[in-house]
Amino acid sequence: MSSQQPIGIFDSGIGGLSVLRHVHDLLPDEQLIYVADGAHMPYGSLTPGEIEERCRRITVFFIDRGAKALVVACNTATAAAIENLRQDFSLPIIGMEPAVKPAVEATGSGVIGVLATSGTLASEKFSMLVKRFGSSAEVIFQPGLGLVEQVEAGDFDSDKTRKLLKVHLLPLLERGVDVLVLGCTHYPFLTPLIREIVGRNVTILDTGSAIAVELKRQLEKNRLSAATSSAGGVQFFSSGEIEHSQSMVSHLWGRNVVVEKFVE
Ligand code: DGL
Numbered sequence: 001m002s003s004q005q006p007i008g009i010f011d012s013g014i015g016g017l018s019v020l021r022h023v024h025d026l027l028p029d030e031q032l033i034y035v036a037d038g039a040h041m042p043y044g045s046l047t048p049g050e051i052e053e054r055c056r057r058i059t060v061f062f063i064d065r066g067a068k069a070l071v072v073a074c075n076t077a078t079a080a081a082i083e084n085l086r087q088d089f090s091l092p093i094i095g096m097e098p099a100v101k102p103a104v105e106a107t108g109s110g111v112i113g114v115l116a117t118s119g120t121l122a123s124e125k126f127s128m129l130v131k132r133f134g135s136s137a138e139v140i141f142q143p144g145l146g147l148v149e150q151v152e153a154g155d156f157d158s159d160k161t162r163k164l165l166k167v168h169l170l171p172l173l174e175r176g177v178d179v180l181v182l183g184c185t186h187y188p189f190l191t192p193l194i195r196e197i198v199g200r201n202v203t204i205l206d207t208g209s210a211i212a213v214e215l216k217r218q219l220e221k222n223r224l225s226a227a228t229s230s231a232g233g234v235q236f237f238s239s240g241e242i243e244h245s246q247s248m249v250s251h252l253w254g255r256n257v258v259v260e261k262f263v264e
Contacts, residue, residue, distance in 0.1 A: 001068050003224050006031040008062030009071040012041035013152050013240070015186030016073030017252045022212035023071065024234060029226040031233060033065060035262050036249070038240020042148040043076040044117035052081040057264050059089055067091060068224050071215055075116055075183050079123035092218045098126065098183030099205040101133040106203050107179045111138045113172035116183030118143040140175055142168050144184060151186040154248055162193055169197050182206040189252065237262040
């Protein structure tokens with residue numbers, strides 16, 4: 001394994017760009033390859049076995065391109081598949097985890113809300129996380145039904161998205177939540193609307209920046225960090241409709257990018 005090899009990052013769609021942004025900012029010398037598995041999103045509607053199969057195919061795609069490390073930029077996929085991926089592939093694999101521990105540390109009311117896909121909330125990995133770190137607070141789970149689809153459609157600010165968010169968030173506010181965990185990598189793109197609904201007194205947490213720090217740590221530990229003189233960059237792939245992917249990725253990445261077809 002050489003330090004000049006790329007790092008693979010993937011999600012069911014464009015949500016993982018909220019993680020990729022932090023990774024690119026923290027590790028600008030690294031070559032990054034991003035895969036949006038748009039043809040199979042939302043992962044929340046697949047079985048854990050189906051999600052694992054998608055993760056394996058994407059991991060093989062990255063390994064074929066010489067990846068030295070992998071970031072599963074999707075909470076749902078991490079919950080369903082990361083243990084088995086780590087067993088079967090030898091490169092460092094970093095996954096997402098809802099920020100329950102920092103939320104419990106930050107709460108004043110003692111009530112935290114976790115907004116995530118049903119797949120994440122129903123997973124054993126998540127229930128272990130809550131058991132381990134959430135016992136000193138009341139942890140309320142809220143499935144974010146429909147939100148991934150709104151983000152994928154580029155619908156960040158419509159009445160429909162606002163209404164949907166209110167349905168999910170107002171019951172949390174009524175129960176005294178003062179820290180809201182965004183447990184899905186699509187949701188940070190809805191933060192302006194979420195902030196509008198929850199007001200200024202609720203802390204909103206996501207784990208994108210923590211994942212970038214963890215990736216850096218793992219690269220250093222394995223002596224895999226790219227030389228500071230290297231020209232880093234990002235190559236984008238999507239299994240979904242290319243024109244739509246290209247316009248969405250360009251919009252969220254802040255400049256025109258080329259998205260190539262992800263072929264298995
Ligand atoms: N971004 C994924 C996550 O973090 C969304 C999963 C989905 O496609 O349902 O959970």
